[in-house]
Amino acid sequence: MAEQMAVSREQQQATELAFKQRKLGYRVKKSRVSYAMLAPYFILFFLFTVLPVVISIAFSFTYFNMLEPPTFVGWKNYIKLFLEDDIFLISLKNTLIFAVITGPISYILCLLFAWIINEFSGKLRAFLTLIFYAPSICGNAYMVWNLILTGDRYGYLNGILLKLGIIDEAVLWMKTEKYVLPVLIVVQLWLSLGTGFLSFIAGLQTVDKSLYEAAALDGVKNRWQELWYVTLPSMKPQLMFGAVMQITQSFAVADISIQLAGNPSVNYAGATVVTHLLDYGSGGRMEMGYASAIATVLFLLMIGTNKLVQRVLRRVGQ
Amino acid sequence: MSKNKDKKKKRLFKRRPREKKLNRSMAGNTLLFVIMFICGVFMALPLVMIINNALKPLDEIFQFPPKIFVRNPTLENFSDLFVLMNSSWVPFSRYILNTIIITGGGMVGHVLCASLAAYPLAKHDFPGKKILFNMVVLSMMFSWTVTQIPQYLIISWLHINNTYAALILPACSFGMGLYLMKQFMEQLPDSLMESARLDGASEWRVFWSIVMPNVKPAWLTLAIFQFQQMWGNTGSLFLRDEELKPLQYALQQITAGGTARAGAAAAVTFIIAAVPIIFFLICQSNVLETMTTSGMKD
Numbered sequence: 001m002a003e004q005m006a007v008s009r010e011q012q013q014a015t016e017l018a019f020k021q022r023k024l025g026y027r028v029k030k031s032r033v034s035y036a037m038l039a040p041y042f043i044l045f046f047l048f049t050v051l052p053v054v055i056s057i058a059f060s061f062t063y064f065n066m067l068e069p070p071t072f073v074g075w076k077n078y079i080k081l082f083l084e085d086d087i088f089l090i091s092l093k094n095t096l097i098f099a100v101i102t103g104p105i106s107y108i109l110c111l112l113f114a115w116i117i118n119e120f121s122g123k124l125r126a127f128l129t130l131i132f133y134a135p136s137i138c139g140n141a142y143m144v145w146n147l148i149l150t151g152d153r154y155g156y157l158n159g160i161l162l163k164l165g166i167i168d169e170a171v172l173w174m175k176t177e178k179y180v181l182p183v184l185i186v187v188q189l190w191l192s193l194g195t196g197f198l199s200f201i202a203g204l205q206t207v208d209k210s211l212y213e214a215a216a217l218d219g220v221k222n223r224w225q226e227l228w229y230v231t232l233p234s235m236k237p238q239l240m241f242g243a244v245m246q247i248t249q250s251f252a253v254a255d256i257s258i259q260l261a262g263n264p265s266v267n268y269a270g271a272t273v274v275t276h277l278l279d280y281g282s283g284g285r286m287e288m289g290y291a292s293a294i295a296t297v298l299f300l301l302m303i304g305t306n307k308l309v310q311r312v313l314r315r316v317g318q
Numbered sequence: 319m320s321k322n323k324d325k326k327k328k329r330l331f332k333r334r335p336r337e338k339k340l341n342r343s344m345a346g347n348t349l350l351f352v353i354m355f356i357c358g359v360f361m362a363l364p365l366v367m368i369i370n371n372a373l374k375p376l377d378e379i380f381q382f383p384p385k386i387f388v389r390n391p392t393l394e395n396f397s398d399l400f401v402l403m404n405s406s407w408v409p410f411s412r413y414i415l416n417t418i419i420i421t422g423g424g425m426v427g428h429v430l431c432a433s434l435a436a437y438p439l440a441k442h443d444f445p446g447k448k449i450l451f452n453m454v455v456l457s458m459m460f461s462w463t464v465t466q467i468p469q470y471l472i473i474s475w476l477h478i479n480n481t482y483a484a485l486i487l488p489a490c491s492f493g494m495g496l497y498l499m500k501q502f503m504e505q506l507p508d509s510l511m512e513s514a515r516l517d518g519a520s521e522w523r524v525f526w527s528i529v530m531p532n533v534k535p536a537w538l539t540l541a542i543f544q545f546q547q548m549w550g551n552t553g554s555l556f557l558r559d560e561e562l563k564p565l566q567y568a569l570q571q572i573t574a575g576g577t578a579r580a581g582a583a584a585a586v587t588f589i590i591a592a593v594p595i596i597f598f599l600i601c602q603s604n605v606l607e608t609m610t611t612s613g614m615k616d
Contacts (some may be wrong), residue, residue, distance in 0.1 A: 031442060038439070144364050144367055
């Protein structure tokens with residue numbers, strides 16, 4: 001009897017311990033080291049990144065011109081955005097077209113070029129990496145396109161097309177409504193080998209080499225099969241990272257539009273959500289409440305896209 | 319003794335030289351080379367233009383229609399630039415020092431903070447892990463043009479306005495670095511850390527001497543991104559004193575001089591692009607080097 005009691009007490013103690021371990025307080029205490037490691041970054045992160053975002057979202061419900069203190073206006077900014085602001089709707093449409101086309105293509109280009117460059121070896125590879133990353137490292141590199149797209153006969157593109165007899169007279173590329181968006185898309189694609197590209201290059205270095213030998217024994221025949229069955233599955237974390245960076249880039253396009261097409265552009269053909277935001281924000285009409293509302297809508301749009309893309313990426317290599 | 323034999327056996331088995339990769343055809347290689355060459359010409363355009371412009375004498379800079387290649391290369395633009403530098407109100411060496419502090423501080427601080435926080439997020443299990451990580455990913459999706467104003471308010475509230483810290487501390491908190499580091503650390507096999515823990519190493523030690531060396535490609539890449547970011551920062555929003563401003567600001571002041579300084583401006587564009595390129599090459603050659611030395615993953 002007493003023995004049984006002792007056993008059951010032991011059991012009780014064990015379940016108590018298990019219960020305790022599941023308890024939040026215990027787990028927090030046990031992870032002291034983890035929290036200590038997180039602390040330096042996350043203190044700064046909350047102060048300089050989270051707090052500003054929260055304040056901005058709060059601003060989106062106010063009228064705030066940066067001179068007087070903000071006044072609460074409820075949903076008014078959002079209602080105005082979708083019901084009254086025609087230009088916002090144009091810029092939203094442009095941004096979506098832009099993102100849907102440049103997003104996936106840029107992403108695949110990043111991956112493809114990173115992978116091809118990885119096929120070369122030694123100095124040639126370092127050189128190629130630099131050449132392909134050059135548009136991203138040279139600051140305002142897209143100014144080259146101003147030369148190419150100049151609207152008179154001396155623009156390079158006009159010159160070539162005239163010589164080939166494809167067009168009869170010089171085209172004002174960035175001042176003709178129907179050309180603006182396609183040209184911006186091409187320039188953006190040219191600029192696309194940036195953050196994602198370099199992280200893929202780094203990711204390819206960490207793929208375990210012995211996997212390739214094993215795959216060859218398992219009957220992988222060519223480099224394409226190798227890419228799909230070995231390389232891509234082993235760099236899934238980098239693929240996820242690249243996708244998020246791609247989303248943030250393709251939805252936030254503004255600089256190239258402003259530099260090449262101007263802001264406002266012809267009939268708002270090159271307007272994007274962010275150019276519209278800049279128009280209202282600190283550089284333009286100083287309507288920070290309204291600008292914050294635009295930023296919040298863009299934020300939600302990106303979150304939704306991210307959810308969708310992550311779901312697709314989970315199926316790589318299957 | 320027997321260990322040595324084992325090693326030899328392994329080496330015999332892996333005799334295939336590294337350059338010769340499996341599953342590669344000659345035709346495929348040639349095709350790839352041709353594609354790379356054609357695309358490479360287009361991608362190299364800005365680089366070619368910046369170099370040529372910096373070497374052009376004034377009459378070629380203003381030539382119409384503009385040509386990409388220089389005909390009579392000269393270093394005049396650079397000597398013009400040095401004259402302008404010497405006549406600046408604050409000695410130019412001061413700007414260079416500021417840039418070293420701001421760029422170096424922002425880069426090293428960010429890489430260290432982000433890596434340190436990424437390790438527990440990738441490899442430990444603790445309450446709140448998922449929320450913290452998701453917050454970091456989401457934070458990258460909010461337009462920074464809008465958050466600049468609240469950020470300015472916070473920096474004034476902390477009284478770090480007009481100090482280096484106003485640029486360095488926010489730079490340490492960017493979301494991208496943590497995300498990048500976490501993704502790479504996730505790939506490390508747990509056994510790697512476990513054996514170090516069994517040897518009695520603390521988590522800090524595991525982080526510093528096991529995790530970090532094994533994700534070298536990641537933090538070198540992050541250093542490139544962060545260097546570019548910090549190098550391009552003129553600091554005009556937070557720094558008032560001329561003595562605190564970085565090189566980028568001073569160089570842009572020179573280009574703001576208009577057509578009279580077009581030559582010096584071309585030299586400035588060259589320098590602004592050249593410094594990150596040099597840094598890029600140093601880091602990138604190390605990223606690629608790690609491949610040959612680290613075969614140490616199970």
